[in-house]
Amino acid sequence: MLTAVRKALAAAGVVEKTAPEQVVERLEELGLLDGWSSGSRRLLAVAAHLGYGVGTGMALGLLRREREDPTTEAAVGAALGILSWGVGWTSLLPLLGVHQTPWEQRSPRGAVLPIVDHAVYGTVWGLLNRTLRSKDD
Numbered sequence: 258m259l260t261a262v263r264k265a266l267a268a269a270g271v272v273e274k275t276a277p278e279q280v281v282e283r284l285e286e287l288g289l290l291d292g293w294s295s296g297s298r299r300l301l302a303v304a305a306h307l308g309y310g311v312g313t314g315m316a317l318g319l320l321r322r323e324r325e326d327p328t329t330e331a332a333v334g335a336a337l338g339i340l341s342w343g344v345g346w347t348s349l350l351p352l353l354g355v356h357q358t359p360w361e362q363r364s365p366r367g368a369v370l371p372i373v374d375h376a377v378y379g380t381v382w383g384l385l386n387r388t389l390r391s392k393d394d
Contacts, residue, residue: 275302276350276355277302279356280305309345317334317341317386321337330386331383337382338377338378339375339376342371342376359371
């Protein structure tokens with residue numbers, strides 16, 4: 258879901274590249290992808306995106322043990338999605354040299370849009386998590 262939101266924003270010219278695409282670019286700068294075809298690099302970016310999404314979804318599942326009404330699950334999911342943004346964008350990605358921390362961004366757009374798309378990701382995750390959990394859990 259997050260991939261689709263980011264791709265739509267990129268197509269609209271609102272954002273340039275997704276974080277996994279930026280990570281792949283950083284690996285290229287470091288010479289770690291020398292000899293890789295452009296198709297392999299795109300596949301790596303897709304795998305990174307899916308890995309991030311699935312890994313984050315699993316972590317959120319461990320944090321969210323209860324099943325409540327859809328509005329509550331959407332709100333909790335959005336909050337957890339923003340939490341995942343905070344972990345990645347304030348520590349992991351800057352440490353990898355992918356981009357600056359949000360407070361060092363030149364434009365508010367550089368910090369605000371990732372928060373919004375992570376909130377959307379979390380909302381969808383919360384509703385899917387509620388749907389997939391049995392009522393007895």
